[in-house]
Amino acid sequence: MTEIVVIGAGYAGLAAAKLAARWTGAKVTLVNERDRFVERVRLHQLAAGQTLRDRPLADLLRGTGVELVVDRVTGIDPDTRKVQLRGGALTYDKLIYALGSRADLDSVPGVREHAHTVASREEAERLRAxxxxxxxxxxxxGGLTGIEAAAEFAESHPGLEVHLITAGELGAALSTAGRAHLRKAFARLGVVVHENARITAVDAGGVALADGRVDADTVVWTAGFTVPELAREAGFEVDARGRMVVDQTQTSVSHPDVVAVGDAAAMRRPDGLELRMACATGLPTTQRAVRALADKLAGKEPKPFRFKYVQQCVSLGRRDGLIQFVHEDDRPKEKVLTGRWAARYKELIVKVTILFERHPTLPAG
Known part of the structure; x- marks a missing residue:
């Protein structure tokens, strides 16, 4: 029997494991360092003081046939097709690499020592305290993570002075209408915005800028994400950011027995467009990647890769939001949905994401 090992149980990895078990006749093992599924898109809410629902992976995997191994992946040996764990090793015929991304703590001095993040549940809980x-x-x-975090903190803690520091214009990826609503929301919430500000260091007293500083007793770092070094260390072909380089079926270009999904994969459309790190990218492309793997195992030719974006969903606290509709290549349209209806829309999208994790054959894009 073919043995498929999936490493990483985030949005892409959990879905990949369940789809592989359903669409192939393989034995599927899912490896994750923790026994809980983390709703990463809600971690700014957790940090702001809200309670998130506990989601044990065992519950989400019940009845699927996927075996869960709770352990840390320490290395991959592609020559022997082994995944090294702290507590042993697993052998695979096919590997699905889904280790995701994490906050980039080393691009600016002082970030690792003095800043919080909202990239993991443990980090969000420390920030909450x-x-x-x-x-x-x-x-x-000033990306979407920073925008959502700043708005959530300001709304949940009315006495807190919140600053947002961005290297460019606030909401640079949004349309004119989208940027206008974002500025209106931040003005209402009292968020102080520092635009075109280059951060040179983070220290115990705040953030140093190229032309000044922002004093703060708490710094939250959302300026960029990186991926684990495991793929590079194992000898897989990776891009400059360490993401596994894949073909149109999301198969490693250097190791055809490995498929990469989610943030740790360097994915491009046939026209060359690089796909951004996001659930909007990861979920539909994971479906396509596992379907392609199943087709190959069955001796079939995978269907051509197609992908298009539809929208960007931004929460601005619990009572306001911004839905930026986009062209298929992610360029913003002028059309937006704002206010309470947008907040409800975003909440529905997040809830549907969990529904997808329970039933990953549902349409994802």
């Missing part, structure tokens, strides 16, 4: 006594928080990074 710190925010309970904070007076001023500086959120470094």
């Amino acid at each position: 710190d925010l309970a006594n904070a007076r001023v928080v500086a959120v470094a990074g």
